[in-house]
Amino acid sequence: MERAMRLLLIEDDRKMAEAVAAALAESGHQVDIVGDGAEGFDRALNGRYDVVVIDRMLPGMDGLAVVAGLRDRDIKVPVLLLTALGSVSDRVAGLRGGADDYLVKPFSMVELEARVEALGRRSSGLSDALLTVGTLALDRMQRRVWRGDKLVHLQPREYQLLEMLMQNAPAVVTRMMLLEQIWRFRFDPGTNLVESHVSRLRTKIDRGGDPPLIHTIKGEGYAVRAG
Template identity: 40%
Template structure:
């Protein structure tokens, strides 16, 4: 599932990105209202986490514009504005939920999962390619019916590769999507992570699914 965070508090945004990525989601984030609206209009996100007070354009305006444009992805307002009138305004504009800061990440994650289950599915909660299957909500991965013991990062990495099966993913893109870091070409963190994932996904099986494109990156495909 692909989630957009529009939040101008850097610490909150980084905290959300890290927690959601570790829970198996692909996450984009921006601190600017105009940029957030542009992203939301042109990318089919599964859910948006939206602050109210933002630079250049507030959350009310972003939500109203999205709904007027026919965008029906779930929107969760995450804001310090706790007046009843603010909550009512958000819901009347078309928000699906409203969470007040400060918040517990466990509660936010539960609300995210609930909203994604309720939403019309653009992606199945499970994804199967060849004999490899993952269940996103349960963070469960199996191959040939055998459950794989993956860490949260390994599951996020496998999810990214499978969602974009057939597409060669660069080390930079993988680092940004899974670790939320700028990739340093002098480090081998991505190669090490891929090697560990392969030891569980590919090594016990005859057919290999995670392939290297020399000098470019990695691709999940059935050859």
């Protein structure tokens, strides 16, 4: 189960803000909503938040300006930028401006929750050198993987894929998150790239009669879970 986080949502569309807040609250998180960029900037400066979710287009102060202002003041809180601007240049501008991740509208609430929770884990220091799920272990220092007492030999992409799934376990990692983080795609290429790598990874991790650990969550993505 994910740890409960305190989140700040800076979004001027009230219906959108309420829907996002409701989805995040359903997962146990506390969400403060602000509808103005300048007020949101002040709250982010003076409040202790685990993650800040910021809309790109805001009254009072633009979303990119809010992010830049936080970074200028050495506020390192993770920021997820919401944007209706889907071009590569717009996304790059957001990331270079100090955002840690971005999500293009319209988006699924499942993906929003997954990205927020991934940012929260990253900021909390939950990035241990040894990752374990059930009988599966991944040593990030040596880049080696075991299932029980058997060493599992993985190709570089397979290792990256498993590492990302285990780092986020037991939460779901969406297909788009994998494309972005592992293959550096800023768009969906419309191929079975992810599916084929997950399939090959399964043959190596879940073989030998052991209970399966790599799960496909229909309509959402993938997760490593024991039991």
